[in-house]
Amino acid sequence: MEQVKENNGNASTGNEAHIQSIQFSQLNTFNSPDLKDEGKRNLDLILDIPVPVSVELGHTMMLVKDILSLAQGSIVELDKVAGAPVDLLIRGKLLAQGEVVVVDENFGLKITNICASEERIRNLG
Incomplete structure (x- = not known):
């Protein structure tokens, strides 16, 4: 152990900090066959969980009075051009x-x- 006195240009106040080195063990990576197998087993646990999937054609903003006047045969114009790609969302996040x-x-x-x-x-968060 090494002793270091606190000294910011002032006389020592008697407060001394003890500093010691720490040895960290080797970090295991997923290159290990055991960890890859464990990761696969963990993934297998969640593969049969149902997740909401939706396809979004587009968006629009409407006034409440316009929404209330919607009837069968009404047309709601969206912000996407016909033939443009549509979004596939998982739990509301773009995939x-x-x-x-x-x-x-x-x-x-x-x-x-x-x-x-x-x-x-990042999107599935």
């Missing part, structure tokens, strides 16, 4: 974009662009 397609009699999404993995992780 990918794609084109609307028809599968049998249902709408579907053909993914054309996926967010970078760092952005996906």
Whole structure:
């Protein structure tokens, strides 16, 4: 142990700090086969959890009086151009974009662009 006296240009007040070195153990990385297996087992635990997925065609702002006057056959204009990519959202966070397609009699999404993995992780938070 090494003793250091506090001295900011003043005479010592008698307060002494004790400083000692610390040795850290080697940090394990995911390059270890054991840790990779453990990570895979942990991931397997959550793979069957249902997560809300939605496809967003666009947005708009409407006055309350206009919303109240909506009726069957009314048209709501969105902020996206026809044919523009639509957003695929996971729990409300952007994951990918794609084109609307028809599968049998249902709408579907053909993914054309996926967010970078760092952005996906940040968005899923």
